[in-house]
Structures are given as structure tokens and as C-alpha cells.
Amino acid sequence: MLRTTRTRRLVVTALGAVSAVALLAGCGSSTPGQSADDGDEEGVTTIQFWHRTFTPVENEWYENIVKQFNESQDEVKVVDTEVPADAWDQKMKAAQAAGKAPDIYTHAGSIQDAVTAGQLHDLDSVVSEEALGEIIDAAKPVSEIDGTFYAYPLLLEPQTVLFWNKDLLDAAGVDSENGPETWDDLLAACAEIQPTLADGQYCISPAQDAVTFAWSSVGQQYNFAGHTALSDDWTAPNIDDDGYRDLMAKYKTLWDEGYMPKQALAAYVEGKDFGEEKVAFKVSGSWMMSELGSDYSDVLGKTGIGAFPDASDGERTATTLGNFKWVIDAKTSKAEAAGAFLEWAIAGEAENLVPFFVDTQFTKVPVRQSVQDAVAESDEAADAPWSSIIVDEIAPDAIPEPTYPWDVSLAVGTAMESAMKGSASVDDAIATAQSAIQTVIERDGLADKAPAN
Numbered sequence: 001m002l003r004t005t006r007t008r009r010l011v012v013t014a015l016g017a018v019s020a021v022a023l024l025a026g027c028g029s030s031t032p033g034q035s036a037d038d039g040d041e042e043g044v045t046t047i048q049f050w051h052r053t054f055t056p057v058e059n060e061w062y063e064n065i066v067k068q069f070n071e072s073q074d075e076v077k078v079v080d081t082e083v084p085a086d087a088w089d090q091k092m093k094a095a096q097a098a099g100k101a102p103d104i105y106t107h108a109g110s111i112q113d114a115v116t117a118g119q120l121h122d123l124d125s126v127v128s129e130e131a132l133g134e135i136i137d138a139a140k141p142v143s144e145i146d147g148t149f150y151a152y153p154l155l156l157e158p159q160t161v162l163f164w165n166k167d168l169l170d171a172a173g174v175d176s177e178n179g180p181e182t183w184d185d186l187l188a189a190c191a192e193i194q195p196t197l198a199d200g201q202y203c204i205s206p207a208q209d210a211v212t213f214a215w216s217s218v219g220q221q222y223n224f225a226g227h228t229a230l231s232d233d234w235t236a237p238n239i240d241d242d243g244y245r246d247l248m249a250k251y252k253t254l255w256d257e258g259y260m261p262k263q264a265l266a267a268y269v270e271g272k273d274f275g276e277e278k279v280a281f282k283v284s285g286s287w288m289m290s291e292l293g294s295d296y297s298d299v300l301g302k303t304g305i306g307a308f309p310d311a312s313d314g315e316r317t318a319t320t321l322g323n324f325k326w327v328i329d330a331k332t333s334k335a336e337a338a339g340a341f342l343e344w345a346i347a348g349e350a351e352n353l354v355p356f357f358v359d360t361q362f363t364k365v366p367v368r369q370s371v372q373d374a375v376a377e378s379d380e381a382a383d384a385p386w387s388s389i390i391v392d393e394i395a396p397d398a399i400p401e402p403t404y405p406w407d408v409s410l411a412v413g414t415a416m417e418s419a420m421k422g423s424a425s426v427d428d429a430i431a432t433a434q435s436a437i438q439t440v441i442e443r444d445g446l447a448d449k450a451p452a453n
Contacts, residue, residue: 045337048102057359104338121328123149126339131347139367141400151325155364160319164304168280172196179306190259203259204281214413219319234450237437248419290361317397350374362387411436
């Protein structure tokens with residue numbers, strides 16, 4: 001059985017209390033708002049677990065971890081529901097509105113709004129201090145607020161990484177072993193590469209629409225300007241400076257020089273254009289290497305990967321860390337059982353998690369050092385040299401995703417797209433974004449919601 005003595009003891013102790021409560025209350029509800037007849041068996045606490053549909057190997061891991069937990073003990077039964085990604089938001093909002101949210105579920109992005117809305121149960125009361133203490137510093141900003149944990153991360157992943165096709169760079173006489181370190185290096189490389197490509201091929205495939213810029217460029221904003229889109233106290237926009245102007249100008253150069261396609265050949269999150277060798281450089285998240293491994297294995301061996309080019313003389317990162325976490329619903333009557341499952345599955349034995357990180361091609365960063373060590377020691381790690389680049393070179397300096405409202409990020413993304421494509425001058429794009437951000441500040445009362453420094 002995949003469990004430690006400590007974890008087994010936690011499950012028995014916590015669930016003994018849950019079972020006692022259930023017996024005193026008659027038949028409890030598995031999910032808030034459901035009828036009493038929800039599948040609980042005598043002496044067994046049934047909890048509902050929802051997760052999004054991911055890649056096949058991720059879906060298989062979720063299925064297996066639930067099965068293994070259910071087989072490892074007889075106090076809790078986890079019912080696993082896989083929800084299509086495009087239906088997730090609607091399904092979750094409907095469940096929450098009806099008081100029928102799952103007991104435990106996956107959560108992407110910032111937890112600030114969910115905590116403010118009272119949707120998440122604290123983990124400090126249902127997960128051991130030892131388990132919470134294993135979360136690495138880089139993952140704490142996405143899992144705790146004001147010293148209280150509300151989420152346990154499964155992974156972190158750099159959202160802005162540079163990939164390159166070594167064969168295409170070699171053909172142009174460009175260094176293929178080391179990616180461009182600066183934006184000047186990147187532009188110089190494109191000047192050499194573009195003339196050597198066939199029709200329909202391009203030097204680079206970066207983000208190029210407002211929505212994608214909104215989330216994928218935050219690290220670059222920090223890299224160029226030394227800050228992101230709001231003042232520290234959230235009372236004013238903070239994009240009217242040379243850093244933001246230079247960032248927008250760099251993308252306009254890519255556009256004007258024809259180094260990037262005028263119509264995206266694939267989504268930013270996809271690797272299709274790179275896998276089909278239509279671009280020499282691809283900007284995406286670290287997860288793209290997983291897609292190359294599964295769908296374009298012939299390209300995997302000639303793929304280089306490195307940090308996104310720098311504009312700050314090495315002073316600042318150029319990427320944020322995306323994340324995926326597990327959370328417990330604030331209204332569940334079975335928080336102890338949900339906490340026991342969470343701790344066993346992603347905060348217990350490191351070996352429970354090794355298949356996840358191996359099968360996703362070492363493209364994601366474990367949030368516990370013990371798991372990082374176990375993954376690095378796996379037999380497959382020797383065939384994935386990019387793993388150390390992601391974990392040791394890119395992720396440690398990355399900044400968390402912003403916690404301010406999405407509309408702030410979207411205003412910046414819209415400005416970047418319009419400036420790049422020439423539908424507005426850089427100055428006009430920034431002015432429009434400033435106005436839009438100021439509206440959000442006043443509408444949402446952001447001055448009262450700014451995080452403590």
C-alpha cells in the first residue's frame with residue numbers, strides 16, 4: 001500500500017472523528033446541498049472530487065491516485081469526476097450557486113478572489129503542519145493568504161519559456177546550443193534566420209492576442225519595467241514608463257519585420273506550429289515539452305529550451321509561475337476527510353507523485369523538495385535534460401502570477417496587441433490602458449484590497 005505510518009495515522013484519526021459526526025447526525029450529505037442519500041456506506045465517508053480534463057497521462061494519474069487511495073484504507077471513499085476544461089467554469093459556478101460544490105477540487109490561478117468570497121476552507125485545520133511545511137517558498141504565494149493556507153499546489157510551471165529548433169538555427173549559422181540571452185540577441189538571430197526559411201515558416205511564434213498577452217507577458221512586464229501593472233498600494237496604474245514602452249516596441253519589431261506570422265499558426269499554449277517545424281523559435285509554457293514528447297517525438301531530440309530573453313541585464317526574471325492546486329470547499333461538512341485524501345495523494349509519499357511528473361515529460365515543477373529529488377532520481381530523468389533547466393534555472397527566479405483582477409491584466413494585453421499591430425501608437429495604447437485600469441481600481445475598490453507588503 002502507498003502510505004506512510006504518519007499518513008495512515010492521520011487518516012484513521014481524522015476520519016474516526018468524521019464518522020462519529022456522521023453517526024450522530026444520521027446520514028450526512030456527500031456534497032453540500034445534496035440529499036442525505038448520497039452514497040455514504042455505513043462507517044465510510046464519501047467525498048466528491050472534481051478535476052479538469054487534462055492530457056491523457058494526467059487524466060490517467062488522477063484516476064489512479066483516487067483508486068489507490070480508496071484501496072489503501074476503508075474509512076473514506078473518493079468519487080472522482082473529470083470535468084471537460086471548457087465546461088469547468090460554468091459547472092463549478094452552477095454547483096457553488098446551488099450549494100452543491102464538490103468537497104475537494106482543483107483550482108488554477110490566484111486564490112484571492114475565492115478566499116474573499118468565502119469559497120475555500122482553510123487547510124491548517126485539516127492538513128498536518130508537517131505536510132504544509134514541505135511547500136517550497138516559490139509555491140507559498142499561490143497557496144496561502146495572510147499566513148493561512150487555503151490551497152495545496154500540485155505543481156508550478158513557468159509560463160514563458162523559449163524553445164528553439166536546433167536544425168533551423170544551424171542552417172542559418174546561429175548558435176543552436178545556447179538560446180538568445182537578450183532581446184537584442186533574439187532580434188539579431190531572427191535577422192539571420194528569417195531569410196533561410198521557406199514560405200510559411202517564421203523565425204518566432206510568440207503571444208499575439210490581447211487575452212494571451214494579458215497572462216503570458218506579466219513576467220516580461222516585470223523584466224522590462226521592474227514592476228507590474230499596478231502601484232504597490234493598488235491605487236494607480238503603473239504602466240506609463242519607458243519599460244512598458246520598450247516592451248511594446250520590441251513586439252512591434254517582431255511584427256513589422258515579418259519575423260512572426262500575422263495569423264497565429266497555433267495557440268500560445270500549443271506546440272503544433274513548432275512540432276510541424278513552421279517556426280524556429282516558439283514562446284510557450286514549460287508544458288509544451290510534454291506535447292512534443294507525445295505528439296512530435298521526432299522534433300523532441302532537436303529542441304532547445306531556455307529562459308526567455310532578458311531586457312534587464314540579468315536583474316529580473318521574464319516569467320511568471322503558473323500553478324495548479326487542490327482546494328477544499330468552505331461549505332463541506334467533510335473537510336477532515338477531504339484533507340486526509342489531499343494529504344495522502346499530493347502531500348504524502350513522494351512516490352505517489354513521481355509518475356505524474358515523469359509522464360508529463362518533466363515539464364512541471366514539484367512543490368516539495370522531496371518530490372523534486374525523487375523525480376530527479378527516476379530512471380527516465382536521464383533522458384530529459386530539460387528538466388534541470390526548468391526546475392533549477394528558470395523556475396527559482398520566476399515571480400508569482402498577479403493577484404489583482406483579470407481586467408487589469410487584460411487592459412495591458414490589449415495595449416500590447418494594439419501597439420504591436422499598429423492599430424494604436426505605443427503612447428496611445430498605454431493611455432487607453434491607463435484609463436481602463438483606473439476604472440477597475442475605482443469600480444472594484446482595489447485600494448482596500450491591496451496585499452500587505
